[in-house]
Amino acid sequence: xxxxxxxxxxxxxxxxxxxxxxxxxxxxxxxxxxxxxxxxxxxxxxxxxxxxxxxxxxxxxxxxxxxxxxxxxxxxxxxxxxxxxxxxxxxxxxxxxxxxxxxxxxxxxxxxxxxxxxxxxxxxxxxxxxxxxxxxxxxxxxxxxxxxxxxxxxxxxxxxxx
Amino acid sequence: xxxxxxxxxxxxxxxxxxxxxxxxxxxxxxxxxxxxxxxxxxxxxxxxxxxxxxxxxxxxxxxxxxxxxxxxxxxxxxxxxxxxxxxxxxxxxxxxxxxxxxxxxxxxxxxxxxxxxxxxxxxxxxxxxxxxxxxxxxxxxxxxxxxxxxxxxxxxxxxxxxxxxxxxxxxxxxxxxxxxxxxxxxxxxxxxxxxxxxxxxxxxxxxxxxxxxxxxxxxxxxxxxxxxxxxxxxxxxxxxxxxxxxxxxxxxxxxxxxxxxxxxxxxxxxxxxxxxxxxxxxxxxxxxxxxxxxxxxxxxxxxxxxxxxxxxxxxxxxxxxxxxxxxxxxxxxxxxxxxxxxxxxxxxxxxxxxxxxxxxxxxxxxxxxxxxxxxxxxxxxxxxxxxxxxxxxxxxxxxxxxxxxxxxxxxxxxxxxxxxxxxxxxxxxxxxxxxxxxxxxxxxxxxxxxxxxxxxxxxxxxxxxxxxxxxxxxxxxxxxxxxxxxxxxxxxxxxxxxxxxxxxxxxxxxxxxxxxxxxxxxxxxxxxxxxxxxxxxxxxxxxxxxxxxxxxxxxxxxxxxxxxxxxxxxxxxxxxxxxxxxxxxxxxxxxxxxxxxxxxxxxxxxxxxxxxxxxxxxxxxxxxxxxxxxxxxxxxxxxxxxxxxxxxxxxxxxxxxxxxxxxxxxxxxxxxxxxxxxxxxxxxxxxxxxxxxxxxxxxxxxxxxxxxxxxxxxxxx
Ligand code: FES
Ligand code: FES
Numbered sequence: 001x002x003x004x005x006x007x008x009x010x011x012x013x014x015x016x017x018x019x020x021x022x023x024x025x026x027x028x029x030x031x032x033x034x035x036x037x038x039x040x041x042x043x044x045x046x047x048x049x050x051x052x053x054x055x056x057x058x059x060x061x062x063x064x065x066x067x068x069x070x071x072x073x074x075x076x077x078x079x080x081x082x083x084x085x086x087x088x089x090x091x092x093x094x095x096x097x098x099x100x101x102x103x104x105x106x107x108x109x110x111x112x113x114x115x116x117x118x119x120x121x122x123x124x125x126x127x128x129x130x131x132x133x134x135x136x137x138x139x140x141x142x143x144x145x146x147x148x149x150x151x152x153x154x155x156x157x158x159x160x161x162x
Numbered sequence: 163x164x165x166x167x168x169x170x171x172x173x174x175x176x177x178x179x180x181x182x183x184x185x186x187x188x189x190x191x192x193x194x195x196x197x198x199x200x201x202x203x204x205x206x207x208x209x210x211x212x213x214x215x216x217x218x219x220x221x222x223x224x225x226x227x228x229x230x231x232x233x234x235x236x237x238x239x240x241x242x243x244x245x246x247x248x249x250x251x252x253x254x255x256x257x258x259x260x261x262x263x264x265x266x267x268x269x270x271x272x273x274x275x276x277x278x279x280x281x282x283x284x285x286x287x288x289x290x291x292x293x294x295x296x297x298x299x300x301x302x303x304x305x306x307x308x309x310x311x312x313x314x315x316x317x318x319x320x321x322x323x324x325x326x327x328x329x330x331x332x333x334x335x336x337x338x339x340x341x342x343x344x345x346x347x348x349x350x351x352x353x354x355x356x357x358x359x360x361x362x363x364x365x366x367x368x369x370x371x372x373x374x375x376x377x378x379x380x381x382x383x384x385x386x387x388x389x390x391x392x393x394x395x396x397x398x399x400x401x402x403x404x405x406x407x408x409x410x411x412x413x414x415x416x417x418x419x420x421x422x423x424x425x426x427x428x429x430x431x432x433x434x435x436x437x438x439x440x441x442x443x444x445x446x447x448x449x450x451x452x453x454x455x456x457x458x459x460x461x462x463x464x465x466x467x468x469x470x471x472x473x474x475x476x477x478x479x480x481x482x483x484x485x486x487x488x489x490x491x492x493x494x495x496x497x498x499x500x501x502x503x504x505x506x507x508x509x510x511x512x513x514x515x516x517x518x519x520x521x522x523x524x525x526x527x528x529x530x531x532x533x534x535x536x537x538x539x540x541x542x543x544x545x546x547x548x549x550x551x552x553x554x555x556x557x558x559x560x561x562x563x564x565x566x567x568x569x570x571x572x573x574x575x576x577x578x579x580x581x582x583x584x585x586x587x588x589x590x591x592x593x594x595x596x597x598x599x600x601x602x603x604x605x606x607x608x609x610x611x612x613x614x615x616x617x618x619x620x621x622x623x624x625x626x627x628x629x630x631x632x633x634x635x636x637x638x639x640x641x642x643x644x645x646x647x648x649x650x651x652x653x654x655x656x657x658x659x660x661x662x663x664x665x666x667x668x669x670x671x672x673x674x675x676x677x678x679x680x681x682x683x684x685x686x687x688x689x690x691x692x693x694x695x696x697x698x699x700x701x702x703x704x705x706x707x708x709x710x711x712x713x714x715x716x717x718x719x720x721x722x723x724x725x726x727x728x729x730x731x732x733x734x735x736x737x738x739x740x741x742x743x744x745x746x747x748x749x750x751x752x753x754x755x756x757x758x759x760x761x762x763x764x765x766x767x768x769x770x771x772x773x774x775x776x777x778x779x780x781x782x783x784x785x786x787x788x789x790x791x792x793x794x795x796x797x798x799x800x801x802x803x804x805x806x807x808x809x810x811x812x813x814x815x816x817x818x819x820x821x822x823x824x825x826x827x828x829x830x831x832x833x834x835x836x837x838x839x840x841x842x843x844x845x846x847x848x849x850x851x852x853x854x855x856x857x858x859x860x861x862x863x864x865x866x867x868x869x870x871x872x873x874x875x876x877x878x879x
Contacts, residue, residue: 030397031439034382035382035391036381036382038511038512038560039589040511040513043592045810075382076380076382077382077383080381092380093376096372096779098376099245099561100560101558102386102561126817128817131817134511134809135511138782138785138787139779140786140820141786141820143817
């Protein structure tokens with residue numbers, strides 16, 4: 001049954017008249033045309049579909065519109081602010097942290113939430129925080145380096161300064 | 163054809179409606195300077211087909227120096243993460259003396275680009291590189307000749323820089339490429355006679371350059387097949403059998419036909435549900451009741467090896483030298499071993515996808531495919547139309563690794579689009595991807611080898627079943643040896659593999675290198691010689707010796723006979739013309755059997771590395787991906803029924819597996835570029851197997867080396 005769903009998407013209010021049990025991933029990709037969020041496994045194992053819901057990284061293949069009612073969703077398309085790339089996006093580019101790029105949006109969104117929670121992560125904490133995101137091209141090494149670089153730019157990485 | 167901005171792809175519209183002759187083609191393509199190139203041999207059948215491609219067929223790539231000074235390279239190759247959109251542009255920019263950002267790469271569009279057989283086998287840089295550079299050099303020469311006339315100066319007085327031609331002695335006398343190309347219609351087939359730049363003249367090649375596709379990929383703008391959305395497009399979900407050998411005996415569509423907004427298509431074997439949202443299509447699919455007859459099969463990941471040996475075809479000789487029988491007589495120690503390797507999935511994070519739009523007799527396709535020109539022919543055949551009416555536009559590929567040379571999903575989408583008259587998207591689920599993949603074949607290697615009383619390898623008798631030939635040949639100096647392969651590893655007749663098999667990153671070579679390098683280590687240990695030293699003693703191949711030494715240096719390898727308890731392992735291999743030596747350090751948990759790879763050093767001689775940064779990243783990717791086939795990946799099945807449906811049971815490498823990776827690229831600037839996207843993966847299995855032996859004195863004869871198998875082998879002693 002269709003209902004009015006209201007939430008914030010990439011900093012703009014959105015109203016949708018849709019079934020509230022629709023999977024967020026498909027609504028984003030098809031109804032809203034935001035195809036940066038990828039399907040990789042559909043069952044929570046790969047992280048390609050990761051988005052931010054109130055700054056928490058969630059797998060959009062596992063949540064429904066019901067779960068985001070009145071909350072704030074950010075996708076990869078909304079990460080840059082006023083045309084200025086987010087430090088993570090820049091760091092992924094500068095550190096060559098991608099190959100085919102298919103896992104990249106999910107990696108960046110997950111890393112965003114990770115740095116939000118812990119602006120000053122150790123390498124080990126980065127690996128643990130990213131563990132459930134898969135990259136078949138094997139870009140892990142540079143993804144870790146990119147996250148470290150972004151953390152530095154964003155003012156974290158206190159443990160290095162000490 | 164209108165420029166389609168919503169799709170954000172490079173749809174250059176000016177080259178539509180090609181005629182066949184090159185002269186005609188130039189007329190349509192507009193002004194500027196054209197250089198055509200032929201890469202390798204164009205197969206006769208491509209030239210002679212009645213249904214020939216609409217572009218002229220005596221070249222398979224070309225570049226255009228436009229009247230605005232921009233340079234475009236048209237090639238049927240595609241970008242799937244290997245970075246050729248960057249490295250090919252680098253070569254061109256350097257030979258032509260233009261800025262890298264003035265080069266546009268137009269790739270994988272079958273209407274704009276000449277025929278190409280596909281992107282695989284580490285061939286793009288290797289075979290494409292030299293003619294591309296030659297074309298660039300030729301283009302530069304034409305520009306200099308034009309400038310000589312324009313500036314009224316002799317050719318040898320001129321120099322080129324950044325899209326300009328200058329007078330050497332008076333730099334105020336200059337003319338831009340744009341000025342020179344304006345109003346011109348010049349075309350030439352690259353003669354290959356113009357000298358290429360020498361490495362000391364490179365400004366762009368050989369320098370690390372960031373990827374040109376990075377911005378699109380970090381902003382979510384990069385389009386992959388399933389990201390293509392056309393007005394009125396429907397998403398298809400297709401009814402699948404539970405097993406490859408299942409026969410459908412009954413199907414009940416009555417419930418699904420009641421669902422509002424769902425279109426049900428039944429066409430021979432194909433039953434699909436369509437909806438403008440994929441999730442609705444998915445739900446509807448679950449309402450179809452079908453029953454199948456599935457024959458019983460005893461084949462599974464354990465019994466497959468006996469089966470394959472039983473059905474193996476006659477062997478074919480790959481190479482031989484000396485006399486094995488003579489070598490056997492000289493042997494004082496003989497080693498006879500069997501190595502096994504299970505099926506592996508390609509498992510790119512992007513599953514196969516395609517959008518097909520059949521409009522009247524015109525067909526446009528956006529596939530995730532490594533072989534766009536094959537797609538064109540396959541779809542034409544499936545729909546019974548001329549391939550001249552089919553256009554394939556290649557989006558980015560979310561990984562291929564050989565798996566996207568097969569295009570079943572495109573045929574499905576094409577059939578459905580034709581039946582409905584609407585654009586159709588078929589995007590496989592992860593489970594479909596694990597079902598219709600063309601898996602890396604299970605394989606067996608039997609090696610019989612011997613050492614003479616001086617500890618030298620005196621014979622080598624090698625038989626590989628179903629992996630394929632690539633990498634089966636050893637490169638050691640062994641006086642008597644023979645290499646035979648049985649079954650190619652591509653497909654295999656009925657009654658061999660229970661499902662499709664095909665090329666998987668460095669096909670055959672992972673299995674062959676694992677077997678060969680394990681066997682070499684066994685002999686080294688028996689001879690009481692350090693494994694690196696043993697290889698050195700048996701190697702005359704200079705290139706291989708130098709990579710082995712470079713790796714040993716970087717690793718700081720100290721000689722010791724295995725098992726030294728240090729957990730060090732080494733392996734060497736050759737793939738796509740590139741020599742690789744790898745050293746690893748592992749930790750084996752004796753309680754759980756779990757292997758942790760702590761450190762990997764890989765040295766590689768790939769000739770001239772066009773983009774060393776790109777090459778390094780490919781090596782890191784190979785090493786990381788290789789951990790999977792070495793330690794975990796093993797498809798489980800019963801007959802044609804696949805038991806792995808997703809990444810929960812089919813484990814691929816993840817962050818926590820990441821070892822410290824160090825890479826060395828041998829500086830071989832004067833050598834021809836060789837493959838870089840695959841070689842470093844071939845040594846991962848062998849190096850880890852040898853390191854496990856070094857750590858715990860237990861030899862692993864089967865890939866993957868899972869904790870269970872390691873514990874098993876430990877128990878057996
Ligand atoms: S698609 Fe959602 S976790 Fe893989
Ligand atoms: S870059 Fe290809 S899957 Fe991560």
